[in-house]
Amino acid sequence: AQKVTQAQTEISVVEKEDVTLDCVYETRDTTYYLFWYKQPPSGELVFLIRRNSFDEQNEISGRYSWNFQKSTSSFNFTITASQVVDSAVYFCALAAGNKLTFGGGTRVLVKP
Amino acid sequence: GAVVSQHPSWVICKSGTSVKIECRSLDFQATTMFWYRQFPKQSLMLMATSNEGSKATYEQGVEKDKFLINHASLTLSTLTVTSAHPEDSSFYICSARDRRDTEAFFGQGTRLTVV
Numbered sequence: 241a242q243k244v245t246q247a248q249t250e251i252s253v254v255e256k257e258d259v260t261l262d263c264v265y266e267t268r269d270t271t272y273y274l275f276w277y278k279q280p281p282s283g284e285l286v287f288l289i290r291r292n293s294f295d296e297q298n299e300i301s302g303r304y305s306w307n308f309q310k311s312t313s314s315f316n317f318t319i320t321a322s323q324v325v326d327s328a329v330y331f332c333a334l335a336a337g338n339k340l341t342f343g344g345g346t347r348v349l350v351k352p
Numbered sequence: 353g354a355v356v357s358q359h360p361s362w363v364i365c366k367s368g369t370s371v372k373i374e375c376r377s378l379d380f381q382a383t384t385m386f387w388y389r390q391f392p393k394q395s396l397m398l399m400a401t402s403n404e405g406s407k408a409t410y411e412q413g414v415e416k417d418k419f420l421i422n423h424a425s426l427t428l429s430t431l432t433v434t435s436a437h438p439e440d441s442s443f444y445i446c447s448a449r450d451r452r453d454t455e456a457f458f459g460q461g462t463r464l465t466v467v
């Protein structure tokens with residue numbers, strides 16, 4: 241069985257603050273993929289990143305960065321200098337075998 | 353990235369009627385399609401997985417006779433909510449994947465309201 245846990249249900253920050261979203265996963269598969277998606281109020285899922293289980297390099301894309309640590313089964317996501325437009329629900333997901341499992345989501349509210 | 357089109361984006365229907373939601377992959381062949389359901393302020397829960405030309409595999413607790421899934425071609429899957437009731441009101445999202453990639457691309461979602 242596979243499981244994704246996002247311990248933070250809601251985070252509220254003031255604009256320009258950094259915010260880190262935690263994601264911990266469980267799987268018995270040795271080959272798997274991890275994802276982060278953004279879901280704005282309109283509902284569609286916006287793909288942010290995919291990382292395979294053999295690539296532990298951290299990644300930075302603009303104000304977004306990701307920290308993958310296989311030893312702790314974590315794939316955390318940081319938004320630097322947050323903006324109001326970052327307000328959304330963010331989902332971490334794990335793909336192993338033929339199944340994509342989502343975490344519970346973290347609602348991020350960025351106040352001006 | 354690849355495009356998945358889901359239609360309609362929202363629908364309101366009367367209790368007892370059936371509603372069909374379509375999911376199309378526009379620029380790739382989707383050998384596998386997934387249907388998710390999302391209640392307000394909750395995560396996406398996988399309902400079923402369908403491979404082209406074969407019967408869908410439903411997750412535990414999902415009634416296959418109520419949520420009919422058809423994946424008759426490599427570009428189209430449909431979800432029919434039969435005899436809909438207010439408790440079926442939810443956000444339904446499909447995703448599609450081709451055999452060459454592990455990434456699944458998502459449709460825009462369908463907000464179903466049963467009155």
